[in-house]
Every structure is written in structure tokens, then in C-alpha cells.
Amino acid sequence: MSQKTEHIEKAFVEGAGRLLARATAGRSLTTEDLVPRIRAAVDKYLLRDDPQAVRETVDDFIDKLQADDLCLIVACEWGDEKAWNDLVERFSVTVRSAARSASSNEEGAEDLAQSIWAELYGLRVGKDGKPAGKLAYYSGRGSLAGWLRAVVAQLAVDQHRKQSRLVQTEEDSDFDRIIQQGKDESNWSGHGGVVDPEREVSTKLAGAQLQKALSASINQLSAEDRLLIKLYYFEGLKLHEAGALLGVHEATASRRLTRIYADLRQCVEGILMEQGWTRPETKRAFSEVALHLEADIEPLLASEGVLLKKENEIAG
Amino acid sequence: MKQSNNNAVDLLLRSLSRRERDESPADERDAFIAGRPGSEVALEHLDADELNLYAEGVLPAPARARYAEHLADCGICRRMVVGLAQAAGTAVRYETVSQQSGVGFWQSFAAIFSLPVLRYALPALVLTGVIAIGLLALRQQSGNEFMASRQNVDSPVPVNEPAQSAPPETGLSGTSPSAPLDKRASPSANTESSELKNNSLEDRGLLAKTGDTITGAKPGAAPAAKDAQEYPSVTGATSSQPVYAPEPAPPPKSVHTEADTKSIARKEEPLEREAQKRQDLGYTVQSKDDSPTHGPARSRAAPSGGTGGRRDLDLSAENRVSRDKVKKGADEETETRTVSGRRFRRQGNAWIDTAYESSRGTTNVARGSEQFRALIADEPGLRAIVQQLDGEVVVVWKNRAYRIR
Numbered sequence: 001m002s003q004k005t006e007h008i009e010k011a012f013v014e015g016a017g018r019l020l021a022r023a024t025a026g027r028s029l030t031t032e033d034l035v036p037r038i039r040a041a042v043d044k045y046l047l048r049d050d051p052q053a054v055r056e057t058v059d060d061f062i063d064k065l066q067a068d069d070l071c072l073i074v075a076c077e078w079g080d081e082k083a084w085n086d087l088v089e090r091f092s093v094t095v096r097s098a099a100r101s102a103s104s105n106e107e108g109a110e111d112l113a114q115s116i117w118a119e120l121y122g123l124r125v126g127k128d129g130k131p132a133g134k135l136a137y138y139s140g141r142g143s144l145a146g147w148l149r150a151v152v153a154q155l156a157v158d159q160h161r162k163q164s165r166l167v168q169t170e171e172d173s174d175f176d177r178i179i180q181q182g183k184d185e186s187n188w189s190g191h192g193g194v195v196d197p198e199r200e201v202s203t204k205l206a207g208a209q210l211q212k213a214l215s216a217s218i219n220q221l222s223a224e225d226r227l228l229i230k231l232y233y234f235e236g237l238k239l240h241e242a243g244a245l246l247g248v249h250e251a252t253a254s255r256r257l258t259r260i261y262a263d264l265r266q267c268v269e270g271i272l273m274e275q276g277w278t279r280p281e282t283k284r285a286f287s288e289v290a291l292h293l294e295a296d297i298e299p300l301l302a303s304e305g306v307l308l309k310k311e312n313e314i315a316g
Numbered sequence: 317m318k319q320s321n322n323n324a325v326d327l328l329l330r331s332l333s334r335r336e337r338d339e340s341p342a343d344e345r346d347a348f349i350a351g352r353p354g355s356e357v358a359l360e361h362l363d364a365d366e367l368n369l370y371a372e373g374v375l376p377a378p379a380r381a382r383y384a385e386h387l388a389d390c391g392i393c394r395r396m397v398v399g400l401a402q403a404a405g406t407a408v409r410y411e412t413v414s415q416q417s418g419v420g421f422w423q424s425f426a427a428i429f430s431l432p433v434l435r436y437a438l439p440a441l442v443l444t445g446v447i448a449i450g451l452l453a454l455r456q457q458s459g460n461e462f463m464a465s466r467q468n469v470d471s472p473v474p475v476n477e478p479a480q481s482a483p484p485e486t487g488l489s490g491t492s493p494s495a496p497l498d499k500r501a502s503p504s505a506n507t508e509s510s511e512l513k514n515n516s517l518e519d520r521g522l523l524a525k526t527g528d529t530i531t532g533a534k535p536g537a538a539p540a541a542k543d544a545q546e547y548p549s550v551t552g553a554t555s556s557q558p559v560y561a562p563e564p565a566p567p568p569k570s571v572h573t574e575a576d577t578k579s580i581a582r583k584e585e586p587l588e589r590e591a592q593k594r595q596d597l598g599y600t601v602q603s604k605d606d607s608p609t610h611g612p613a614r615s616r617a618a619p620s621g622g623t624g625g626r627r628d629l630d631l632s633a634e635n636r637v638s639r640d641k642v643k644k645g646a647d648e649e650t651e652t653r654t655v656s657g658r659r660f661r662r663q664g665n666a667w668i669d670t671a672y673e674s675s676r677g678t679t680n681v682a683r684g685s686e687q688f689r690a691l692i693a694d695e696p697g698l699r700a701i702v703q704q705l706d707g708e709v710v711v712v713w714k715n716r717a718y719r720i721r
Contacts, residue, residue, distance in 0.1 A: 143372060223381065
């Protein structure tokens with residue numbers, strides 16, 4: 001074993017000792033019980049991106065682990081009944097709340113919550129006697145409540161997929177019909193007045209090309225910029241929420257967004273000009289398509305805003 | 317222009333997002349579950365722990381950047397992260413509120429002295445201290461100035477020479493005091509002022525020799541304080557002159573107070589108007605003494621100095637007392653005298669009414685002149701004063717100043 005590896009191993013052992021000292025309830029665990037979990041977390045989140053991480057960085061990472069939550073989960077993994085009772089008692093409300101958010105009704109939420117506990121309880125120990133299952137994925141770096149919410153969300157997606165594959169409900173078919181009707185209506189440009197069909201077609205074509213260029217431009221952005229655009233426009237987050245998720249202030253996110261607009265426009269113009277457009281044509285296309293979209297989008301934006309607000313209140 | 321460009325891009329992005337949302341979301345879920353071959357996104361979906369750590373913002377920076385790259389392209393994971401972040405935000409706010417409610421007094425007290433608070437509190441405290449020190453210094457300064465001004469008030473100060481700023485004097489036959497200044501009269505005023513000044517200088521010299529104080533030795537005389545203000549300081553002996561505290565207020569006078577004087581003046585206004593009328597019409601006032609029909613009530617000639625003065629049988633007891641005092645202290649230098657309820661201060665050879673102001677117009681009257689005889693005939697009170705005081709007398713009578721010499 002290299003000196004570096006020994007050094008890191010020593011850090012794990014000492015870190016485990018400090019973690020046990022920090023925990024209010026050690027649950028009869030030893031450093032040997034915790035070292036593998038700590039090692040896995042450090043490998044996953046630190047050494048994978050920075051193999052030459054220094055001892056101080058490793059110690060700092062270990063010292064920021066949630067001692068009580070990690071000890072609880074490790075104890076549950078090893079079959080500690082008292083630990084299981086504590087887990088259910090402390091986090092049943094969290095699980096139920098997360099299940100309610102992921103489900104459309106109360107019954108589905110209750111089923112989902114029961115499924116979670118069953119799955120976690122059933123996967124305490126694997127066939128080889130070693131801990132297995134979802135409990136092993138908890139690193140202790142984040143909160144146990146948040147981890148449980150993530151588990152519930154993933155399980156909800158799995159269950160939905162299973163249900164949707166089995167049966168296409170009447171509601172879904174009606175929904176598909178409505179979508180199709182909407183698409184057809186969007187092709188109709190008349191608003192009761194005389195419309196120049198040629199102009200209409202050219203506008204639509206220009207719009208389609210513009211949208212395509214915009215998609216390509218978005219893919220050329222950096223990951224963080226792309227994520228900001230997706231969070232703000234595609235997920236419907238407010239600017240301060242998107243900024244919080246990216247770890248920046250709202251003002252920083254706003255400035256970044258302004259810069260992204262300029263970059264996107266420049267990129268779109270470049271793509272269109274490569275396709276044979278002239279600069280005046282691209283400028284005109286931007287303004288015309290934007291005007292056209294504004295007329296279509298404004299009422300929808302207003303209603304979407306109301307819907308988003310209602311959804312947030314329900315999720316609340 | 318820039319704003320419109322941004323608006324265009326904003327609208328295009330919104331349109332794009334709507335379109336992608338409307339397109340089959342089920343395909344994305346299938347890719348997530350089945351792990352579509354060739355789809356990097358599907359193979360590297362984030363597990364529950366990674367999603368949770370990103371949502372809570374506790375990942376190291378390199379790992380965070382790695383996951384951001386996946387989340388930018390994977391809608392499923394992105395939506396999960398958004399949901400977890402919103403739920404965590406709500407939970408954190410709830411925990412923060414419950415923690416705050418349980419914070420003890422000492423914790424909250426200690427929080428006041430925490431670094432983030434001190435960071436803003438210290439400059440504010442420093443500024444407050446600077447302002448307070450400045451205010452104290454200003455108050456102290458103003459207090460010192462006040463004390464200095466008080467000391468100046470108490471100590472003898474140079475008198476404002478009345479003749480320096482005196483307007484030109486007018487005679488009885490001349491214009492009224494309110495008339496515009498007569499330039500021809502100004503040299504005489506200046507001459508008089510210089511005479512007064514010389515007299516005052518002589519006084520100073522006398523005082524310096526005798527060592528008498530300017531305010532005199534009369535206790536209980538409030539005007540003495542006023543005199544101290546008005547009399548010139550002894551130039552040669554200013555430094556050696558002791559500074560006296562202001563004398564206490566005098567006892568109430570039984571004779572004419574200023575209010576009485578004013579009321580008398582008001583009563584005598586019609587007479588004054590009549591006299592003024594006579595002047596305007598060019599009447600000469602005959603002395604009653606000269607009138608053959610005049611009875612023996614009035615007598616001529618004051619005992620000192622004045623020619624044509626009459627003994628005034630209506631002298632008040634106070635006048636007799638004051639005269640006696642004057643006689644007794646004739647050899648001594650007395651600076652003030654009270655005659656007919658008026659105080660006069662000595663200024664050289666002149667007796668100046670304390671009510672006299674240098675800015676007032678003065679009428680010159682020579683003793684023994686027709687004007688003088690007419691004046692004292694009409695004004696017995698004035699006659700009494702003139703008879704009491706010898707030499708030059710400046711008296712304010714019925715709101716007019718007369719210089720009788």
C-alpha cells in the first residue's frame with residue numbers, strides 16, 4: 001500500500017473516531033463499522049474528481065458528515081431493531097409528506113409510503129449477510145430526511161412507469177386527443193381576418209428554423225448556463241430559486257441570464273448565417289417571430305403563472 | 317435595443333420550453349428506467365443520495381460541476397432535484413422557525429455580539445462616538461464663550477461715545493428732530509463729542525490719580541452697573557482696575573418710575589404739541605417771570621450757575637435730600653445724581669440724563685436765553701432740574717433731549 005493510501009486510510013479511521021465522538025447516539029457502533037461507509041463517500045464525492053486531495057480536505061469532508069443520521073442508518077443496516085424504530089418514528093411524517101407530493105391522491109400516497117418502508121426494511125441485509133440495497137447509498141453527507149424524499153421520488157417514478165405501461169386510461173387517450181387538436185389548431189393561422197398565406201408560411205418556417213437554431217445554441221452553452229436556462233424556463237423556477245440551486249445569489253443569476261441571452265442570440269445568428277441567412281434577415285426574423293410568439297404566448301404565460309402558483313401551494 | 321433583443325430571446329426560450337414540455341414526456345421516463353442504449357444520460361442518472369446532495373448544496377465543487385452537466389440535459393433528474401430543493405427549503409424554513417422559537421436569552425444576547433452583527437454595528441458605534449464628541453466639544457466651546465462674554469459684561473468696558481454716532485442737533489427754531497440730517501450741524505456735533513471725549517479723558521486721568529473706581533462706592537444702586545458699562549475704562553489703569561460683581565437691584569423708588577415718567581409724558585403731550593404749534597407760528601414765549609401780572613409764586617435763579625432761575629417751592633423731599641447729599645459730597649467726586657426722579661451721570665462738566673441716547677436729536681438751549689426762559693416757564697419740572705444741576709445739562713424731557721448750558 002502506498003504511503004498516500006496509508007495516509008488516507010489513517011484519515012478514514014481517525015475521521016470515523018471523530019464522527020462517533022460527535023454522534024449523540026453511537027448505537028454501539030465501532031470505527032470499523034463506519035470506515036467502509038466513510039471510504040465510499042470520500043471516494044464518490046471527493047477522490048473521484050480530485051484524486052490528489054490533501055489530508056485537510058478529506059478531514060473536512062468527513063467532519064461535515066451527519067454523524068447521528070449515518071450512525072442510525074448503519075445501525076439499521078446491521079439489523080438494530082431499536083434503530084429501525086427510531087428511524088420510522090422520526091421520519092414517517094417526512095416519508096408520508098413526500099409520498100403525498102409524488103402521488104395524485106391520498107390512497108396512492110399511503111401505498112407509496114408503505115412501499116418505501118417495506119423496501120428499506122426488506123433490504124436490511126443481503127443474502128451474503130452484508131448490507132445491501134438502498135440503505136447503502138446513503139453517504140451521510142446530506143440529511144437523512146432529504147435522502148428519504150429522494151428515494152420516495154424515485155420510487156414514485158418507477159411505480160408510475162409500471163402503471164402507465166400496463167393500461168392507457170380513457171383519460172390519457174382523451175388527453176392525447178386534446179393535444180393533437182391543439183397541434184392542428186396551431187397550424188390554423190386565421191383570426192377571422194384576411195391573412196397572407198405566403199407570409200404566414202414564411203413566418204412559420206422562419207420560426208421553426210429559429211427554434212432549431214436556438215436549441216442547438218443552448219446545447220453549446222456551458223453546463224451551468226444550460227442548467228440555469230433549463231431551471232428557469234423549462235422547470236418554471238423563479239430566479240432566486242434557480243440561483244439557490246446553483247449556489248449563487250439571485251442578482252448573480254440575473255446577470256448570468258442577461259449574458260446568456262446575448263450569447264444565445266449571437267450563436268443563433270451565427271447558425272442562421274451559416275445556413276444562408278443575411279444579418280438583416282436574422283434581425284428581422286428575431287423581431288417578427290418574437291412579436292408573433294408574444295401574441296400567442298402572453299395569455300398562456302398568464303395562465304401558466306396561475307397554475308404554477310396553485311401547484312406550489314398544493315405542494316407547499 | 318439591448319432590452320428588445322433580450323425580450324426576443326426570452327420569448328423564443330419560453331416557446332421552446334412549451335414545445336418540449338408538450339412533446340412526449342413518457343419517452344424520457346422510459347429512457348430513465350430502461351437505460352436506453354447509447355444514451356449517456358440514461359446510464360448516468362443520479363441516485364437518491366446524489367440528487368439529495370445537489371439539492372441541499374453540500375457537494376464539493378468538482379462533484380457539483382459534474383452533476384450539473386447531467387442535470388442540464390436530464391429532465392427527470394432535474395425535476396427531482398427541483399422538487400427536493402423546494403421540499404428542503406420548506407423544511408429548512410420550518411426548522412429555522414422552530415429553532416428560533418427555542419433560542420434562549422443568552423443565545424440571543426450572544427448573537428448580538430456575533431461577527432456579522434458587529435461588522436455593521438462597529439462602524440455605526442464609531443460614528444455615533446465621533447458625533448457625540450463633536451457635540452460635547454461644541455457645547456464646551458459655546459460655554460467658554462458665554463463665560464468670556466459674561467466676564468466682559470462684568471468688567472468695565474469702553475463706553476459708546478454718545479456724540480460719535482449722534483445725529484446733527486437742531487435748535488428750537490429749527491426743524492423737528494425727525495427732519496433729515498443737517499450737514500451744517502454735524503461739525504458742531506463732532507466738536508461736542510470731542511469735548512465730551514476730552515472731558516472723559518480728564519476724568520480718566522483724575523481717576524487714575526485718585527484710584528477711585530468708576531462705579532463709585534454706592535451700594536445697592538443698579539444704575540451703577542449700567543454706568544460701569546457706559547463710563548470709559550481707565551486706559552492707563554485697566555489692568556489694575558478690579559472687576560466688581562454687578563450690584564444688586566435697587567429698592568423700589570417712591571418717586572417717578574419709568575412708567576410714571578411715561579404716563580406723565582403722555583399727559584404732557586398736549587402741552588408739547590401746543591408748544592410745537594407756537595414754535596411753528598413763530599411765537600416767542602414770554603417768561604412768566606417777566607409778566608407783570610405774575611404772582612410771587614415763582615422765584616428766579618437757581619442757587620448755582622443758572623441765571624434767571626427761580627427757586628422752586630415744589631421741591632420734593634427727595635430732591636432736598638439729594639441736594640444735601642450733593643452739598644455734603646460736593647468736595648468728593650460723585651458720578652450720579654438723582655433730581656426729580658431722574659438720574660444724571662457726570663460726564664466732565666456735564667450732567668447727562670441716563671435716559672439720554674446719543675442717537676436722539678438734541679436741542680441746544682443756552683441758559684438765560686429767551687428760549688431757555690420760555691422753556692422753563694412752560695416746564696416747571698425741567699426748571700427744577702436745571703436749577704439743581706449746574707453747568708451743562710443734557711436732559712430728556714417729554715421725549716425730547718435738551719442740552720442746556
